[in-house]
Amino acid sequence: MSKENSVRIQTSILNGLEKKVLVWIAQRLPRRITSDMLTAIGILGAFIVGLGYALCWFSPWFLWLSSFGLFVNWFGDSLDGTIARVRNTQRPLYGFFIDHNMDGIGMTMICLGAGLSPYIHIGLALMVLAVYLLLNIYVYISAHLRGEFKLTYGGLGPTEFRVVLFFFNLIFLYVTPLRTFQHTIDVFGAPFTFGTFDIVAAIVLVVLMIMHVGSLIKDGKKYAIEDPLPGYKNPFGDK
DSSP states (O other): OOGGGOEEEOOOTTHHHHHHHHHHHHTTSOTTOOHHHHHHHHHHHHHHHHHHHHGGGTOGGGHHHHHHHHHHHHHHHHHHHHHHHHHTOOOHHHHHHHHHHHHHHHHHHHHHHHHTSSSSOHHHHHHHHHHHHHHHHHHHHHHHHHSEEEOOBTTBOHHHHHHHHHHHHHHHHHOHHHHHOEEEEEETTEEEEEEHHHHHHHHHHHHHHHHHHHHHHHHHHHHHHHSOOTTSOOTTOOO
């Protein structure tokens, strides 16, 4: 089944409310605002998020800029497809190509900005980015093989991620002990200093890895049953 005909599976916590809000906004946007313009706004928002984190070397108050970028990113990224559906101007092939390429670029901007900030080690930020992109690859493969485009895991999707990051930015900004906390441990004979943001990034990394590996094993068993090797008994059984 081709990607453009894939069923979108969206079961996130805020999905019902978000859909109503997005449709309400899309119905009131001027006709001159197009899906491509909103996609560009989404990318601009991701750039602002990353820039805000990187500028925190000068002041932690730039976390407000990063949080504003999260809103801009949500506005553009969530509305570009909604406005096309509301106006019945969908372009399935073009939309799929542009939207998901921009998603990857946007997440790269955010992770690079976070890694260039004083709060997260660049290596850890890049590891989060790598596993996020692995999950995206998994989603695209599933869309091709099963015709299902899964947008959420564990009730969490892109919007929930932005909301959590927004509130964490605020907590991190106003709770000084969290921002200034640092601890040094010995790693293979070398000192490694980490802070609160590093701990959160490490937790996110582990969660993403569990999601990816768990889904890989689960669906791998299904595909082994559906597409058995001729002449061999399926090691997972017939059910």
